[in-house]
Amino acid sequence: MSRLDSFIRRLSAQRACLDRAAGLIGDIDxxxxxxxxxxxRTYDHLRHILPGREIFVFERQVAAHPDCIPDDDHLILGDLACTLPAAMARIGRPAALAHADIGSGDIEATARNAARVAAVLPDLLAPGAVVAADQPLSDPRLIALALPDDVQPGRYHLYRRVAGEAA
Amino acid sequence: MSRLDSFIRRLSAQRACLDRAAGLIGDIDxxxxxxxxxxxRTYDHLRHILPGREIFVFERQVAAHPDCIPDDDHLILGDLACTLPAAMARIGRPAALAHADIGSGDIEATARNAARVAAVLPDLLAPGAVVAADQPLSDPRLIALALPDDVQPGRYHLYRRVAGEAA
Ligand SMILES: C[S@@+](CC[C@H](N)C(=O)[O-])C[C@H]1O[C@@H](n2cnc3c(N)ncnc32)[C@H](O)[C@@H]1O
Ligand code: NI
Ligand code: NI
Structure with missing residues (x-):
């Protein structure tokens, strides 16, 4: 398999998981x-498939296509380590869906990111909320969901936020 | 259609055209x-689908994944405006296939690149050689070929180098 092949598979898996996640949150505010x-690209995809939803974006340094940059009220600038724990003050209510595409060539930074997101993100989620992620997220409040048929296990990840505080 | 959708379509069209082009040059040295x-990514794809062929790469400034950089003998560094007209000295014989993925956000630079490639590339090609390109290439020695079924017209381009010097 060439790098072009695996890149297409990764993007297709990502899209399939976002579409699936969007379909799962119909009853969750x-x-x-x-x-x-x-x-x-995925921000644009999310606003296409969930046109009625407010979307908050977390990013350290904006380098997106100009058409794909949220307004200031929906852009939470800074490192996730700082912004995520304090985010409820900005978003105001628990989220129905989160997408975390936080991997990079730096394996250690990616692992740190994933550990941080797994520990803090559940506090920002409504019971039954869905998480799609490029990295595995390990936390008792996140239960792995089955992936769409055409997504190979491990290529992308889906979780449901359990109803209680912890399992 | 989201930017994620159109990016996946573009990459899939690119791959389909490269695969088609590789299938068309079986009889051409x-x-x-x-x-x-x-x-x-496409360099890696070409070496996967055409494992027996020598591949020469033209690039102004190398910024590829370390696994996807050709050896010095197969890397022709510099601006296409300079390197392409002089390339026969490096490649030694007419090519069977060329892939030109030369577009950028800069519309004028892209048009200049395409005009240059259309004018000079045919000199480097064997009769019957195939060209896959992200830009339309206009030259009497290049005849447009039908695209694979799943590729929308205009999304990618395929040409055959005519047998004679010019049409
Ligand atoms: C793989 S890209 C996301 C690509 C995006 N999903 C798309 O489709 O275009 C990861 C992004 O996360 C940002 N990022 C990574 N770690 C971060 C951190 N600790 N804090 C804030 N942003 C971070 C990077 O700056 C980068 O823009
Ligand atoms: Ni391989
Ligand atoms: Ni659109």
């Missing part, structure tokens, strides 16, 4: 959280 | 030319 804007 | 290395 709340905004959407996008962790990592990057060039804004 | 010669190396492969990759115009624009970028992050090396």
């Amino acid at each position: 709340g905004p959407v959280l996008e962790l990592g804007l990057g060039n804004g | 010669g190396p492969v030319l990759e115009l624009g290395l970028g992050n090396g």
Whole structure:
């Protein structure tokens, strides 16, 4: 498999998981959280498939396509380590969906990011909220969901925020 | 359609055209030319689908994944405006396939690149050689070929180098 093949598979898996997650939150109120804007492709996808939802974006340094940058009220600038724990003050209510695309070539930074997100993100989520992530997230409040058929296990991840405080 | 959707479509069209082009040159001798290395994804794809062929890569400034950088003998560094007209000295014989992925956000630079490639690339190609390109290439020696079924017209381009000097 070439790098072009695996890149197409990764993006297709990502899209399939976002579409699935959007379909699972029909009964759950709340905004959407996008962790990592990057060039804004998945942010744009989320606003296409969830046109009625408010979307808050977390990003350290904005470098997205100009059409894919949220307004200031929906852009939470800074490192996730600082912004995520304090985010409820900005978003105001528990979120229905979160997407975390936080991996990079730096394996240690990616692992730190994933550990941080797993520990703090559940506090920002409504019971039954869904998380799609490029990294595995390990926390007792997040239960792994089955992936869409065409997504190979491990390529992307889906979780449901359990109803109680912890399992 | 979201930017994620159109990006997946573009990459899939690109791959379908490269696969089609590789299938069309079975009877034609010669190396492969990759115009624009970028992050090396299509270079990697070309060496996967054409394992027996020599591949020469043209690039102004290498910024590819380390695994996807050709050796010095197959890397032709510099602006296409300079390197392409002089390339026969490096490649030694007419090429069987060329892939030109030369577009950028800069519309004028892209148009200049496409005009240059259309004018000079045919000189480097064997009769019957195939060209896949992200930009339309207009030259009497290049005849447009039908695209694979799943590729929308205009999304990518395929040409055959005519047998004679000019049409
Ligand atoms: C892989 S990209 C996201 C790509 C995006 N999903 C898209 O489709 O374009 C990851 C992004 O997360 C941001 N990021 C990574 N770690 C971060 C951190 N600790 N705090 C804030 N932003 C971070 C990076 O700056 C980068 O823009
Ligand atoms: Ni391989
Ligand atoms: Ni659209």
